[in-house]
Amino acid sequence: MRCIGCGTVHDRVGRDLRCPTCGDLVEIAYPAWKASGGRASGLIASELKALWRQRRSSRSAVDQSGVWRFREMLPALGDGHDAITLREGNTPLYEMPGCARAAGVQHLYAKHQGLNPTGSFKDTGMTVAASFARREGFRWVACASTGNTSASMAAYAARGGMRSLVLIPDGKISWSKLSQALDYGAVTCQIRTDFDGCMRVLNEVVLRMPVYLLNSVNPYRLEGQKTAAIELLEQLDWQPPDHVIVPGGNLGNSSALGKALLEMQELGLISTLPKVSIIQAEGANPLVRTVRETGGKELVGVEAETLATAIRIGHPASWKKAVRILQATGGTVEQVSEIEIAQAKAEIGADGIGCEPASAVTLAGLKKLVTQGFVKPSQSIVLVLTGHLLKDPDFTLKFHRGDLFAGSKLEKDAGVLAGQQRAPIVLEASADAVVKTLEQADKLAEKR
Ligand code: F0G
Numbered sequence: 081m082r083c084i085g086c087g088t089v090h091d092r093v094g095r096d097l098r099c100p101t102c103g104d105l106v107e108i109a110y111p112a113w114k115a116s117g118g119r120a121s122g123l124i125a126s127e128l129k130a131l132w133r134q135r136r137s138s139r140s141a142v143d144q145s146g147v148w149r150f151r152e153m154l155p156a157l158g159d160g161h162d163a164i165t166l167r168e169g170n171t172p173l174y175e176m177p178g179c180a181r182a183a184g185v186q187h188l189y190a191k192h193q194g195l196n197p198t199g200s201f202k203d204t205g206m207t208v209a210a211s212f213a214r215r216e217g218f219r220w221v222a223c224a225s226t227g228n229t230s231a232s233m234a235a236y237a238a239r240g241g242m243r244s245l246v247l248i249p250d251g252k253i254s255w256s257k258l259s260q261a262l263d264y265g266a267v268t269c270q271i272r273t274d275f276d277g278c279m280r281v282l283n284e285v286v287l288r289m290p291v292y293l294l295n296s297v298n299p300y301r302l303e304g305q306k307t308a309a310i311e312l313l314e315q316l317d318w319q320p321p322d323h324v325i326v327p328g329g330n331l332g333n334s335s336a337l338g339k340a341l342l343e344m345q346e347l348g349l350i351s352t353l354p355k356v357s358i359i360q361a362e363g364a365n366p367l368v369r370t371v372r373e374t375g376g377k378e379l380v381g382v383e384a385e386t387l388a389t390a391i392r393i394g395h396p397a398s399w400k401k402a403v404r405i406l407q408a409t410g411g412t413v414e415q416v417s418e419i420e421i422a423q424a425k426a427e428i429g430a431d432g433i434g435c436e437p438a439s440a441v442t443l444a445g446l447k448k449l450v451t452q453g454f455v456k457p458s459q460s461i462v463l464v465l466t467g468h469l470l471k472d473p474d475f476t477l478k479f480h481r482g483d484l485f486a487g488s489k490l491e492k493d494a495g496v497l498a499g500q501q502r503a504p505i506v507l508e509a510s511a512d513a514v515v516k517t518l519e520q521a522d523k524l525a526e527k528r
Contacts, residue, residue, distance in 0.1 A: 081106040081299060084400055095286045097297050105398065107339070108155055108299045118348055120152040125348040128152055132314065146170035147204050147307045153343060154208060154303050163211045164240035168203035169307055171195045173315040176463070178431040179424075183447045187460040189321070190428070191312050194435055194468035198260060201308060201333060201466045202232035208304030209294050210236035218292040219243060222285065224278035225295075226329065226390045227257030228467055233294045234264035245291060247271050247278040253389055254436075254472040274384065275330075276395045296332025297397045305336035306343070312462060313350055320354045322459035325442045325449075327466055328358040328367050328413070329391035331402035337464065338405025354462070357411040357454075358402060359445030361386035361438075365415045366396055367403075372413075376403035387475060387484070388421055390438035390467060412454055416444035419493055422479055426500035429476075434469030480504070499528070 081090045085104030093099065099106055113120055120128060132150055135143040142148040146169015157163060173191050180188035193201030210233070213221050221237050222245035223229045230246040237244035246261050250270040261268045271278050279295065286293045296302060313320065320341075326334045334356060344350045360368050364384035373380050384394035396402070406413065416424075424447070425440035442463040449455040469476065478484040481503050485494040507513040 082109040084404075095290075095293065096283060097293055097299070105297055105401065106299050107401070108303055110153075110343070113343075113346060118346060120347055123152060128347070128349065129314070129318065132310075141165050141167065144170075145207065146311055147207050147304050150307045150310045153306065153310065153340070153347075155212075155300065157211055157215060161211070161215045163207060164214060164236050165207050165211075166197040166203060166235065166239060168196050168207050169311055171308070171311070173312060173462070174431075174433055176428070176431050176433065179427050179443050179463075182424075182427050183443065184450050185446070185455065185457050185459070185461060187321075187458075188446075188463070189461070190433060190435075190463045190465050191308060191315075192433065192435070192465045193308055194439065194465055194471070196232075198228075198232045198235050199468035199471050200228035200232060200436075201305060201464070202228045203236070204307055205296070205301035205304035205332075205336070206232040206236045206294065209298045209300035210240050210242070212300045213292040213294065214240045214242060216292065218290065220245060220289070220291040221294045222282060222291040223247070223294045224275060224282045225253070226275050226392060227253035228390055228471070229295065230266065230268070231257050231260035231264070234261045234266035237266070238264045243267070245269070245285075247282050249274045249278055249392075252392065254474060256471055256473060275393050276381075276384070279395075279397070295397065296330050296336075302332055302336035302339065302398075302401075305333055306340035308464070309337045309340035310344065310349075313344060318350055320350050320352050321462045322354060323411075323446075323449075323455055323461040324354045324356050324464065325446055325461060326356065326358055326464045327388075327391055327438050327441045328360045328402065329364070329393045329396065329438065331358070331367060331396040331398040333464070333466065334358045335398045335401035335405055338402075338409055342405075342408060353409050355411040356405050356409040357445065357449065358406065358413050359441040360413070360415050361388050361391055361421060361441060362415045362417050364388075364392050364394065366394055367399055368413045368415045370399060371403065371406065376407070386421075387418055388437035388441065389472070390436060391441070412449065414445045414448050416441050416448065418485070418490055419496065420444040420447075422484060422494075423497055423500065425476075426479065426497070428465070429469065430500070433465070435465040436467035436469065436471040437475050439463075439465040439467050
């Protein structure tokens with residue numbers, strides 16, 4: 081483990097998972113790759129590609145996992161230690177024709193990480209970090225969460241025979257995410273604060289109790305999350321897209337995907353780097369402010385507020401790692417409004433895909449980057465969709481009923497969304513009524 085601040089390499093770190101020398105975050109480094117001339121586990125790029133492809137027809141659980149299939153690029157669990165796996169990863173890469181038209185580009189894809197076992201990208205990191213927690217002999221694992229991390233952690237803890245402790249901001253996460261943590265058996269505490277407050281409390285708890293921290297400050301989480309980028313490149317036949325666009329919350333995921341791209345370049349798996357750009361909600365935009373106001377040198381924390389509750393984070397832990405990825409890949413940051421998020425989410429839904437609000441910032445951000453000329457219409461772009469549509473049904477229902485912004489100061493601007501709203505229609509039990517509705521819908525579609 082190498083400190084991202086002072087560069088010291090440690091065999092072990094304390095329970096807060098920070099550098100014992102300077103307190104900064106650590107990351108997992110693979111010095112053996114360089115020492116062996118760009119090989120991982122002694123294999124050159126073409127051998128790695130062939131091995132990973134071959135594992136797809138295997139019947140073993142670790143080969144079927146879309147994370148452990150790429151284990152040459154992951155830390156080794158060691159003999160006698162099994163991975164805790166739900167066959168995570170293996171998520172589809174979709175073409176997005178309607179969204180491409182909306183954004184004014186020709187080649188748009190979505191890597192849907194929401195199609196993981198618990199419905200979000202967190203599973204790819206959790207399989208690795210939970211496996212290491214069990215290897216270390218922990219009985220308890222814990223996280224602060226806006227909902228997805230907690231759902232994922234609770235599932236993997238249950239599968240691995242460990243107990244889990246969840247701290248979530250009271251009333252600020254979606255019911256479906258909360259219900260997952262409960263069903264998977266977590267001790268779930270709704271804390272009267274926001275995500276940043278939950279994180280503060282948990283950092284103290286881990287120092288006082290033998291619980292293993294599974295937030296994305298945990299470097300093993302990011303190693304697992306890296307594999308989404310490896311799988312993406314495999315799906316694109318190792319031809320990198322021009323742009324990868326990711327939502328930014330606590331900034332672990334963008335850091336992980338960027339780390340994977342840099343490492344794939346180091347191993348000769350790809351020869352060029354896509355630009356990784358990070359999009360935040362206007363009301364939860366600490367990275368955007370950090371980059372624009374300090375050139376990425378000092379974190380500008382904010383009091384976060386957005387309906388995209390998954391990314392309602394004002395003091396992201398991995399901001400330094402994310403700044404490094406922006407700089408290394410030549411990507412940019414952008415922020416999008418609540419109305420833009422709602423509109424983009426409906427457009428992703430209308431392509432037959434769907435996602436939760438936080439994921440939709442990617443399409444909303446892409447539209448801005450095209451307008452600014454940062455993304456050219458002929459370039460290839462991959463949006464990383466991080467969570468499943470069913471993660472936040474309240475948002476979707478309110479949107480279609482037209483009352484997502486009712487009573488808020490955005491109400492007067494929400495008229496632009498009318499064309500995308502499809503409120504449910506209550507009818508008498510008669511075929512006549514249904515046929516009439518069908519005819520009206522057909523006429524409306526023709527007009528559009
Ligand atoms: N999208 C979704 C659906 C998320 O749940 C999160 C983060 C993000 C994007 C942002 O990713 O934090 O790596 O920058 N959710 C965390 C949680 C914070 O607790 O579930 P990030």
